[in-house]
Structure formats: structure tokens, C-alpha cells
Amino acid sequence: MSTAPQHVTTGPIDGSRKIYDEDGVPTRRIELTDGTHLDVYDTSGPYTDGTATIDLEAGLPRRREGHAQTQLERARNGETTPEMAFVAVREGVPEELVRTEVAAGRAVIPANHRHPESEPMVIGKAFAVKINANIGNSAVTSGIAEEVEKMVWATRWGADTVMDLSTGADIHETREWILRNSPVPIGTVPIYQALEKVRDPEQLTWEVYRDTVIEQCEQGVDYMTVHAGVLLRHVPLAARRMTGIVSRGGSIMAAWCLAHHRESFLYEHFSELCDILRRYDVTFSLGDGLRPGSIADANDEAQLAELRTLGELTHIARAKGVQVMIEGPGHVPMHKIAENVRLEEEWCGEAPFYTLGPLATDIAPGYDHITSAIGAAQIAQAGTAMLCYVTPKEHLGLPDRDDVKVGVITYKIAAHAADLAKGHPRAQERDDALSKARFEFRWHDQFRLALDPDTARSFHDETLPAEPAKTAHFCSMCGPKFCSMRISHEIRDQVEAGMADKAAEFAAGGHRVYLPVAGS
């Protein structure tokens, strides 16, 4: 088959090696030149394990087994599942915290019984902030091999989940390759494939949609975006906006409602949909089909009306035992961000919030990874559980492999900044290790501890490529004489010497706090 992927990126990240605990929980160990190491959360699966054999045709090893109940139902029953135990180790938190958060619906573990290749992970505000990378072809560009490599590449750099948003050719087959080779949960938007089958939004039916959902559940998709909150009565609200409807699924459903002048079949059949997802333990990602696509439309009536409907659907799904997260905006100026989290928590029973960005301004196409990282860091600080990345190509074209990496690293920054601000117990360890390496001029360690060691090293080496510069007490930014950290070391030595002098003086003085004044 000519489109089958032949090769993906493998091998350890520079300076790291993969280790597993007795239960097979993976960790990336960053080895430092001072003899210490730092262990960090690892999303990359066997691809970064130098000892693993990768066979894309065969797929990854199957690690998990199915069960008659969902994680939510089992958590409510007081059971700590193997998946809960696994994520507790990954997060460095008690198993009971995982179980109670899942039981309350404040966290989800997206793990379809039919995706046994994935390594369980948890999405919830009590845990480290997660990031999702969108991949998938369009009718204009890309194919299966590129998309499988993007999945491996995204998880290499830290994507916690991947959504396959393919809308071009070979949707089913592309997804099959991705699922069988993915170490992270895979999300989809089933309406894309349903539309592929009927070609025209107006021709969509509940039956076509339902069968597509079952097909994807059977295949192993872990979570699905369902735009069941776009109701007929919301459409006129959205039509008046600066940028209308910018969610693909949202616009399709709005067009359907309007064409038939009927209520959304997703809304009307939501209960049936819950029964299907429950069987596989597929998690709902209730889509924000009416998310704002511009600063002008942020927090408007259309957006908030849909959010209220998502709250209603959340309670139906939970009653059915189905895990739920809620998708969020979009484009939101900074002063309107916190309100989004507050309303989502209030109306949707604290279901994990999963936001796209949001972009804090519209004026920088080409840099929307940055406009959105500003918003993403803030919304995560306010309580968002997972951030959907935005790449530099947003609004302009389909991201390529390089864009995927920039998007992932940018979002790891936003997520980590939020973890720091929220006081996540492990977050500052890495900052401290890197800062210590920086202050001690252990350049190799500074690179290894970086989110992207390759880029950090190459930037340094542009001006000072020789090996001795890797322990030099300066870089090309300030040069040797003006290096503040070199001077700081001298100051520290002097202060410490001074303290030693004072201590000696103190000892000689018979341990009196005040020395006798001369002549008194």
C-alpha cells in the first residue's frame, strides 16, 4: 500500500533515557553531568525507548483489557482501577485523589477499551495541565504517512493527547494507523467523517452519524467532540456575529438545523449517544460549536447559551455513567478569560475544561501560537485542565511537522507556567534544576533540561560551537567580561569568605553576640 507509513522519528531525546517502574509506568530520566538526574513525565511511548522495536504494521503492544463499566462508574463504586493507579504514579499523587476526582466528574481518564495500546493519563484541574495536539489531513494537503509521523512527533515533544481531525481522503484508514501506533489517547470529531459519507450537511441524519460513532468507538477512539449544544434557537444569535461560527462541527450542525428547521439530531438523540459511548468508555468532549472566532464575539450570547446547554448535557451523560469534558473558546481578550472558567465550572458541574487557546488578540496571524499561549497560560491558571494547542499556521494553512513541534513546545510552556502558578507539587523541580545548571555554567545540562534541547543547543552553538564553550563561564550574549553570573560567583565566594571570617571572629570572642567596645 503506497500510503502506508514507512518511518517515524525514534530514539531518545538528547540527554534523556526512558525508564519504567515495576508496573510499566514510563518516565523520562534526564541525566545530568553533575551525577544527578531529573525524572519527568513522559508522553512519548516506546518511540523514545532506545531498546524498543517499532513495527508500524503491527502497532504498539496492547497493554490494557476491557471492562463492562466506565472509569466513572468504577470510581463511584469505590474501585481504584489499574488506569487510576497508573496515572497516580505518573502524576505523583495518591491513588485516592485520582479516584475521587474521577468519581466527582472533575477528572476524566479517556481510555476506550478498544485502544489498549494507550498509556493511561488523567485530565482534571487537580492534576498537571495537559495539552492536546491537533493533526489530520485536509482535502488540500497531507497524507497518512505524514500524519502518523506528526502523531509520533507531537507525543515526543509532550502532547498528552492527539486529535485526528482529518477531513480529506482516507479518514478511516488514517485513523487506524494512528490509533494502532499511538501511546496517547486519540480524539476525533465524528461529524467530519459522517459528512464525508453524505457529502452535504443537509443530507446528514442521526443514523449516519450514529453508525460513524459506533465505527469509531469500535476502532478505539478515546474521546469524541460532539457539538450537541448547537441548538436551532442559537443559530440566529451566531449569525449576527463579527465572525459567525468558526467551529467546523458547529457550522455543519447549524446549517443542518436551519435547512431542516428542526432541532439538532445530536441534541435529540443525546441519550442514545450516551449509551453507545458508555459501552466502550469513550469520553465526551462536548464541543463548543459556537465558540467566539474573534475578540469582538468573546463571551457573547451565542457562546454562553451553548455553554448552558452543555451543562444540561453533562448531567445527562454523567447520569448514564459516561465521562465528560467541556470544550472552551476560542478568541477571548484577557479580561474576559476568568469568567469563562467560572461559568463553565458553575454550569457544567466542574467537568474538566478543555480550551482552544484562547487567542488574546486577533492581530497576529503567523504568530497565533503566541497570541494563544498568552491566553492559554491564563485560562489554565484559572483552572482549565487541558489546552488544545495552536500552531503558527492557524488561520493560514495546515500545520506541517515543524509547526506541530512549535505548537507543542509553546503549549508545554503555557501548561507548565500554569502548573507553577497553581503550585503543582512537582512543577518547580525542573525550573530549579535548569536554573541551577545555568548558574553553574553546565551548558549541556541546561540544554538537556530544556523543553527542546535541540533548539537550545543549536541557538547557543550558532556563535560558540566549540566544546570548551560548553563549560565556559559566559556566552555570546554578554561576552566574558560582562557575564553577571560569573561576577555573582565571585561575589558569593567573597560573601561566604566574609561570613567565615565573621564566624571565626565570633568564636574568638567567646561566643558573645556583642563584642566589648574598645576602651569600655
Next chain:
Amino acid sequence: MSTAPQHVTTGPIDGSRKIYDEDGVPTRRIELTDGTHLDVYDTSGPYTDGTATIDLEAGLPRRREGHAQTQLERARNGETTPEMAFVAVREGVPEELVRTEVAAGRAVIPANHRHPESEPMVIGKAFAVKINANIGNSAVTSGIAEEVEKMVWATRWGADTVMDLSTGADIHETREWILRNSPVPIGTVPIYQALEKVRDPEQLTWEVYRDTVIEQCEQGVDYMTVHAGVLLRHVPLAARRMTGIVSRGGSIMAAWCLAHHRESFLYEHFSELCDILRRYDVTFSLGDGLRPGSIADANDEAQLAELRTLGELTHIARAKGVQVMIEGPGHVPMHKIAENVRLEEEWCGEAPFYTLGPLATDIAPGYDHITSAIGAAQIAQAGTAMLCYVTPKEHLGLPDRDDVKVGVITYKIAAHAADLAKGHPRAQERDDALSKARFEFRWHDQFRLALDPDTARSFHDETLPAEPAKTAHFCSMCGPKFCSMRISHEIRDQVEAGMADKAAEFAAGGHRVYLPVAGS
């Protein structure tokens, strides 16, 4: 002279042209394909004026005249200076607002009488958030021609001020070329050149420093970073830190204090320094020599002790009629950012805050423009008046021309996001214009309205380079069938047609709100 600059980047930004009002206040007019235009703040000087003749040897035309008093003194006297009138037009605010903010010390207009080439601008929280770009060579790399081009290049993309931080060869001559050709205020850190003269921090004296300051005042430097808040008693506090002292000037002064075991000559001679700066109306940028260089050191005792001292110095300088701004951190996690602004305003009499970033995490060398833009947007939202950019090379090497552009655009994003969040009266105009162009598939206009039209266009054209794609109702991200905005247009048309139907129905029904129920 072999090092003299021969060439800098000139010509309009794509899709824009330069216009001037009757008083010579420049504006960039973005011409749109629908016959409208948007005027935006323009920092780029004559270089983007297609009709201007640039002669680097001769320098820019001299626009301003000297005066016996500073802007602060004149504002206090009730005078609206030509500089205040100029910036009021640029900002779109009443002249009286500018005057009262300057009089209160909440805003500064850095405009040395000896830098008549510059176009006046204002820094203060009541106005648009400004950004500074650092340039300058180091002992390891770069020269005069590169640095003059970096200045022109940085202001082309929106730098409101430029600091020449050269520490390598030809410091005086480099600065002369930059000053004579700069349309924006130029800042320096005089201790770098003072150190260049004596070679060793311990050999620094007040006299050498004073003479260097006078030399730079005479030359036309508009604002100067003075690390007069690094006191002998602060040094032990900083020596205990994770990353010591990371400010070059701060480390030099700390080393001097410690070597001589004497109070800082900058602190002891501060009053005399005020008299010198006052004569030229040079603005103090009171340096944060003890700013944290890591998340671990943020908001620590050393940093806050220095900030209190800067407050004391602010009041001395203001009493002498000298304009003052205060420099800020550094590296600060998000939850500690607002506290920085609060303390600065309280202790330093609301002097404009001018912050470096701050970086919201330490773990992404190579991406510190992004780690810091996250912090910069937040600190600007909280009231910071000017943001000092950070480039992707931070911590790794000297930024080149490409890095300068990425740093400037990234910081324009952060500043604009804050302007939006603060409700600056003009901020949302550009977002709305761009979003409207996006929704109407006016691709050329979307590019022109972008902060970086060249990058936006090139990203789009990677997959769809042909001219017809510039009006196509889709891009390669989703392809033609899945374009939500195309579908939105159809929805809008239908809703509007529906409204028209309803209106016709309503009119036919005799303007009754409730139609009679059939059969009733």
C-alpha cells in the same frame, strides 16, 4: 571607515503607506481592498516613508529644540509642551491627560534635548503599552553596521524605544550612529561604557561614571539605566540566591561595593546625578540590579529591598525635576506577578513600570520570547507601562536581526493583548478590522492588518500560492468543504432571508406581535 553602516531596510510595510498630519505626527495607513483604511501608531520614522531620502552619514532631520526645563517641570507649571501635543495625537487622547500624567510622574516623555531626531512618545499606564528592543554588540560578536540595521529593523516592526547595550568594541561610535539615525528614544546603561574605560569593576569611580554619563547626555541618550538601588547591605541577600545577580549592571555594582566595603557611589552621588540628567531632560530608568534570574528567586528579599530603595530615589529625582521610570523583573511565576506591580506603584509613587518580560518559567531556553510574553501580557494588564522584549536567543547568545524581529512582534502581541484587556480606546479597532477581513475572505487585507504581513502571507502561500486563493472562501487548513466561515456566510444569508420573511409576514399581519392561531 570600514565599519560605517552602508545600508538599512527602507520602504513601506506591505500594504501600508506613511502619512503625516499638519504638525508632522506620523501614522501608518493600512489600505484595504474594500476601499477603507485603518490608521495605526507608527514607530518606524522616515525609513518606511517611500518618499524620504535616507542619508545615514547625515542622520535624520532634527525636529526638536532644547529647553531649560524638563517635561516634568513644564507639566507641573501647567505648560503643554510640543512633545506633549505630539504624543497626544499619536495616542488619540486629550493633551491635558498627557500633561497631568507627566506632572504626576505617572508618565514620562524621554526626550533628551540633544536627540532632536527622535519623535516624541509617552510611557505611562494611561497610554498604550510600549515595548523596548535591546540591541548592541558584545565582545564576542556583531559590529556597528549590524547594530544600526537592528535599530531600524526593530522600529520598523514596532519598537517604541531601543536600548543600545553594546559592551564590545566601539561603544561610543556605535551609539553615535544609532542616535543620529534613530526616530525613537534611545536608552543605555552607562556603567557598561564606564567599565570599558577602567576594565575592572573594582577600579570604577564616581568620577569615571559621572564623566561617562555626561558624555552620553551630550550625545543625546534619552534614558539611562542606573543601578543605584544595589546597596552594600543587599549583597549578602543576593549571594544566597539560586541564581545570584543576573543584571550585568547589578553584578558590577555589587562587586564594587563588596571589594571596597563601601556604599554604592551611585547611591551616594545620586543627587548630583539628578542635576546632570535634569540639564538634558534625560529620564532615569532606575535599574533592578537585583531582579530575580529564576523562578526560585522571584519576589525575594533582595529584590524587594532594592525596590524600596528605588522608591526612595524616585522621590529624590522627582524633587529635582527629573523624570523617572522603574525597571522590573525578570523571572516571575504568574501568581507572583500582580504583587510586583502593586509594590512598585505603592513604593515608587506610581512611576511608570518598565519590566523585562517577566519569564513565567525557566524551562524553555530557545523559546524565552514566549515564556516571557506570557508574563509580559499579564504584568502589562496589571499596569506596566513598557515591556522590554526578550528574544529566542535569551540565555543562549546575542540576538541577530531575525531574533530582533521575532522579539518585537512577540512583544507587540503582549502589549496589544494588554491594551485590549485595559480597554484602551483604539485597541480593538485593529482586531475588528482583521477579523472582518478574515470573515469576508479578504486574504490580502488579513495579511496587511497583521503585525507581520510578510510572515502571514508566506505561511498562507506555502500551500496555496496562486492569486485566486487570495479571495478563495477557504484555506488549506480545512479545505473548501469544511470551511466553517464559508458555511457561516450561507447561514447568515439564510437567517437574514428568514428575518426578511418574518418581517414581511409581520407586516402582512398588520404589525401584530402575535399572529392569530389558525382556527381561533
